[in-house]
Amino acid sequence: MDDLFRPEGDWSRLPDVAVLAHRISSLVSNIVAWAVITGAAWLFTNPEPRPTLVAAAAGVAWTAWRVIRAGRWVRSFRYTEREHDLLISHGLWVRKLIAVPYGRMLSVEVTTGPVSRLWGLASVHLVTASSESNAEIPSLPAEDAAVLRDRLIATGEAQALPL
Amino acid sequence: MPPDDAPAVAGDAVASPAPEKRTERPHPLTPLIRGWVVLLAIGVGLGRELLGNLTEDRPLPPITFLIVGFVLVAVAAVVIGFVSWLTTRFVIDADELRIESGILLRRSQRVAFDKVASIDVLQPLAARIFGLAELEIDIGSSARTKLRYLTRSRAYALRDYLLSRAHGHRAEIGEVTTELIELSDLQEPDQVLLRLSPQRIVTGALTSNEFVVLLLTILLTIAAVAAGVAWLPPEATGGRRTGFLGISVAVLALAVSGVSGIVGFVARRITGQFNFTLSRRPSGLRISRGLTSLTSQSVPPRRIQAVELSQSVLWRRLGWFRVEIDVLGQHLHNENDTRASTSSVLLPVAGLDEVRAVLAQLWPGVDFTTIALRPAPFRARWLHPVTGPFLGFGHDDAIVVSRHGWLQRRWQLVPHARVQSVRVSQGPVSRLLGLADLHFDSAGSRLKVRAMGLDAGHVRERQAELIELAQAHRPDLTLDGVGAVPRPVDEGPATTGDDDPSL
Numbered sequence: 001m002d003d004l005f006r007p008e009g010d011w012s013r014l015p016d017v018a019v020l021a022h023r024i025s026s027l028v029s030n031i032v033a034w035a036v037i038t039g040a041a042w043l044f045t046n047p048e049p050r051p052t053l054v055a056a057a058a059g060v061a062w063t064a065w066r067v068i069r070a071g072r073w074v075r076s077f078r079y080t081e082r083e084h085d086l087l088i089s090h091g092l093w094v095r096k097l098i099a100v101p102y103g104r105m106l107s108v109e110v111t112t113g114p115v116s117r118l119w120g121l122a123s124v125h126l127v128t129a130s131s132e133s134n135a136e137i138p139s140l141p142a143e144d145a146a147v148l149r150d151r152l153i154a155t156g157e158a159q160a161l162p163l
Numbered sequence: 164m165p166p167d168d169a170p171a172v173a174g175d176a177v178a179s180p181a182p183e184k185r186t187e188r189p190h191p192l193t194p195l196i197r198g199w200v201v202l203l204a205i206g207v208g209l210g211r212e213l214l215g216n217l218t219e220d221r222p223l224p225p226i227t228f229l230i231v232g233f234v235l236v237a238v239a240a241v242v243i244g245f246v247s248w249l250t251t252r253f254v255i256d257a258d259e260l261r262i263e264s265g266i267l268l269r270r271s272q273r274v275a276f277d278k279v280a281s282i283d284v285l286q287p288l289a290a291r292i293f294g295l296a297e298l299e300i301d302i303g304s305s306a307r308t309k310l311r312y313l314t315r316s317r318a319y320a321l322r323d324y325l326l327s328r329a330h331g332h333r334a335e336i337g338e339v340t341t342e343l344i345e346l347s348d349l350q351e352p353d354q355v356l357l358r359l360s361p362q363r364i365v366t367g368a369l370t371s372n373e374f375v376v377l378l379l380t381i382l383l384t385i386a387a388v389a390a391g392v393a394w395l396p397p398e399a400t401g402g403r404r405t406g407f408l409g410i411s412v413a414v415l416a417l418a419v420s421g422v423s424g425i426v427g428f429v430a431r432r433i434t435g436q437f438n439f440t441l442s443r444r445p446s447g448l449r450i451s452r453g454l455t456s457l458t459s460q461s462v463p464p465r466r467i468q469a470v471e472l473s474q475s476v477l478w479r480r481l482g483w484f485r486v487e488i489d490v491l492g493q494h495l496h497n498e499n500d501t502r503a504s505t506s507s508v509l510l511p512v513a514g515l516d517e518v519r520a521v522l523a524q525l526w527p528g529v530d531f532t533t534i535a536l537r538p539a540p541f542r543a544r545w546l547h548p549v550t551g552p553f554l555g556f557g558h559d560d561a562i563v564v565s566r567h568g569w570l571q572r573r574w575q576l577v578p579h580a581r582v583q584s585v586r587v588s589q590g591p592v593s594r595l596l597g598l599a600d601l602h603f604d605s606a607g608s609r610l611k612v613r614a615m616g617l618d619a620g621h622v623r624e625r626q627a628e629l630i631e632l633a634q635a636h637r638p639d640l641t642l643d644g645v646g647a648v649p650r651p652v653d654e655g656p657a658t659t660g661d662d663d664p665s666l
Contacts, residue, residue: 004587004589004599004619004622004623005587005589084630084631084634085630085634091588093590093591094588094589094590094591095588095589095594096586096587096588096589097586097587097588097623097626098584098585098586098587099584099585099586099626099627099630100583100584101584101630101633101634102634103634104582104583104584104633128583128584128604128606129491129583129605129606130583130584130604130605130606130607131608132583132584132602132604132605132611133583133584133586133604135584159634
């Protein structure tokens, strides 16, 4: 892929089950959203069938697109722990490369939701003082997530400058 | 409700005989000042209702009914205000800062002295008439603790006491003996850095982009309406062509409201920024401003995350800048910097030398004007056709500077010590052009510092370099992490525990 977002190094990727998990959660959320939209269209344009059909068709197309993209997005996701910072790279249209120095890490959260729990997945979130950093690694196997969390905290503590 | 004279909890380290806790109440006029707004609102609401009834020829409700209702509501408002005043007590002494309030839900809030980030003294007009002031304590959380209303001198005395306690000094609650100047509340140790003259405020308002936009909107509306009236189809006016008179009436009506809008805009700027004074005290910087309401806001330099200079089109000629700050934990908004409340504006209108002098107070040893800014590559103009020539980005070993904007030019400054993470992002068009953007995430909530249209070939080096610099600076409050000049502002006994834990 692009060199800019794939600097050489030892990049980790998300496990293959994450593709399935993201596809399913994307499928569920899109179906719910489009069911509401289609229902509303039917409610307001009752005798006329066309708007409802258009909404339903758009919903099916969009959902299919999102489901395909969800898989590609997961495959585009990489992260690497370097000496002083954690790099996270993801994105299809708008690509992003986030660098968080370990010294700025306030805490590390491991969270899991009902869908990802089915596959034993959990996400690791690096909390900094900024709400914009948004450094999250979604869908790691739960044990790996816990190990990564402990490793990040240990590195962070070792590298924290004495206050 | 706890007893008023609750004995001191677990005496302080010094084993002096535990003194009786003296709790205080706000000033007895508080319920009246807080209540008059309610009464006014009720009066206006009733009046409007009655007028509506009159014009629609509906029968008026019996006048006794109205009066009784009004009196009942008024009495209820006063009683509620009085009870709330009665149940509000506070203690500010050597040991604690505690505020108890609430009628049904009792609330007792105790604040650790060293967590007090800044304190503002606000004097809305109604309170100011009676010589009262409101104390607003910012502890970095979203809800600000308020004490209202105290006598002006008491409010200032408590403010000074709490600020010196927040800096780790032992202090006594002194009487504010210095004669408080009624117009600007400056005190003895203050060193005035900048005071804006009314002419500067008016000129600044008249040459700001907001004013130009307002003026253009009004003129365009008038022109559009005049044209519309002139070319009205005859059917709409009953077969007659609209004459000169009709047009001038329509234009006049609009012009009147336009002029009142302009006058209101300028008047708001003047009342809000009147006598704008930025001064330096041992505990930090302080802004005081206002004509009818007087606001005195303390600026904690250590909590400032980022600074933005901006310049309207006309200010480019005048060489003026407006400086806004992003302070950790304070959700400041500029609201045209007029309300009697804290604002994000550090300098509403100032020349470059003044800006540099003030920034040197915040960040000693840092001068953004000496940093060479790299312009964006020429191909960036495909993506940023208008702003392209102005884009620029650079850094030294203390701060990052990013320049962008078109009608409103902006210079965004963020110190490495405040950078939490650095992001590269690249959209599809940028990818075609070989460009990328850099985002600097800080703990502030207002200013999003970003550098746009950078050469994608070098952006990763920049990111690595900047991350290294961020890592090298302790995320603490002063900028002297790497060989900068020590802050001259703080004096008094060494404050070892002066690191802000919230960072």
